[in-house]
Amino acid sequence: SQTIHQWPATLVQPVGSPLSLECTVEGTSNPNLYWYRQAAGRGLQLLFYSVGIGQISSEVPQNLSASRPQDRQFILSSKKLLLSDSGFYLCAWNLLAGVYNEQFFGPGTRLTVL
Amino acid sequence: AQKITQTQPGMFVQEKEAVTLDCTYDTSDQSYGLFWYKQPSSGEMIFLIYQGSYDEQNATEGRYSLNFQKARKSANLVISASQLGDSAMYFCALITGAGSYQLTFGKGTKLSVIP
Numbered sequence: 001s002q003t004i005h006q007w008p009a010t011l012v013q014p015v016g017s018p019l020s021l022e023c024t025v026e027g028t029s030n031p032n033l034y035w036y037r038q039a040a041g042r043g044l045q046l047l048f049y050s051v052g053i054g055q056i057s058s059e060v061p062q063n064l065s066a067s068r069p070q071d072r073q074f075i076l077s078s079k080k081l082l083l084s085d086s087g088f089y090l091c092a093w094n095l096l097a098g099v100y101n102e103q104f105f106g107p108g109t110r111l112t113v114l
Numbered sequence: 115a116q117k118i119t120q121t122q123p124g125m126f127v128q129e130k131e132a133v134t135l136d137c138t139y140d141t142s143d144q145s146y147g148l149f150w151y152k153q154p155s156s157g158e159m160i161f162l163i164y165q166g167s168y169d170e171q172n173a174t175e176g177r178y179s180l181n182f183q184k185a186r187k188s189a190n191l192v193i194s195a196s197q198l199g200d201s202a203m204y205f206c207a208l209i210t211g212a213g214s215y216q217l218t219f220g221k222g223t224k225l226s227v228i229p
Contacts, residue, residue, distance in 0.1 A: 032215065043118075043205055043219035044159075051215075059216060088157055097214040100166060102149055105159035 002027035004106040006091050012112045019064075019078040021109050023091030026072065031093040033074040034103060035066055038088040050074060051097075086113045116141040118208050120220035127196045128228050134181070135191040135223045137206030145211035148189040150180065153203040153222070162204075165189055193225075201227045 003026045013019060025031050032051050036044040046059045048066035056066050063082050067075045074091060088110050092103040117140040127133035139148065150162040165173045165180045173180040181190040193200055206220045 034215070034217075041221075043221045044207075044217070045219075046216050049215045057215070090157075090159060092159075098147075098209070098211070100147060100164075102161045102164060103217060104161065105151075108157040110157070 002093075002104070004091060004093055004104060006089075006106040006109050008109060009107065010110045010112075012114060013081050014114055015083055016080050019076070019081050019085070019111070021076040021089055021091075021111075023074040023076075023106055024072055025093045028072070028093070028095060030071060031095055032097055033068065034092040035074065035076050036090045036092065036105075038090065038108075040087070044090065048076070081113045083113050086111055116143070116146075116208050116210055116218045118206050118218055118220035120206055120223050122223045123221075124224045124226070126226050126228055127193075127200075129198060130195055132192060132194045133196055133225065135193070135204050135206075135225065137189045137191065137220060139187050139189060139206070139208050141208060141210050143210035143212050147209045148180070148182070149207045149209070149217070150178070150189075150191045151205045151207060152200075153205060155202070159205070163191065196227045198227050198229060201225060 005024050034049045035047040038044045050068045064078050090108045091106040094101050094103045119138045146167045148165045152160045163173050163175045163178045165182045172182050177194045179192045203222045205222045207217045
């Protein structure tokens with residue numbers, strides 16, 4: 001069966017510090033991978049998605065970047081965090097994009113920028 | 115552009131009663147899918163139920179059913195026989211054929227089940 005992992009689970013970082021969040025999927029090959037952010041009391045906003053190694057699509061221009069160095073690894077990064085980067089970051093995957101295919105979410109990383 | 119509206123920030127329901135969570139959507143795409151996810155306090159998003167725009171029958175999954183009214187562009191979630199473990203945030207989400215990688219989420223409804 002497939003599982004998705006995210007780490008760290010929680011993170012407190014000062015403004016201006018770098019960020020690296022990691023997401024890995026097990027039990028499948030060539031998944032589509034997604035990064036979402038959820039601000040407090042809000043729905044999820046898609047940040048990036050990837051259909052393959054090295055292929056990243058950005059949905060919202062911002063202070064963050066994403067990379068996919070391996071088939072089942074997706075990394076969210078920032079060179080300098082802003083206060084507005086605080087939130088709950090969720091990674092998701094599916095095998096096929098499209099209207100019939102749900103996305104499966106990881107446990108999330110709660111980021112607080114002080 | 116697609117949009118999801120959940121007008122109920124919070125709902126209360128008595129244990130063992132049924133509850134309906136509202137969701138309306140807006141898209142010009144003829145092909146789309148609607149999803150409901152549950153988010154307990156732990157934060158993970160749990161997939162509950164799916165309805166496709168071309169599905170003629172309303173979707174059902176155990177105690178969850180989706181009241182799909184295409185002409186009104188609504189996709190309400192019905193939870194029957196509520197349990198204490200149903201207390202959580204519930205999100206409606208839309209994906210369209212034109213934007214097949216992007217799930218658009220509503221702001222969610224916080225459901226509290228009262229013993």
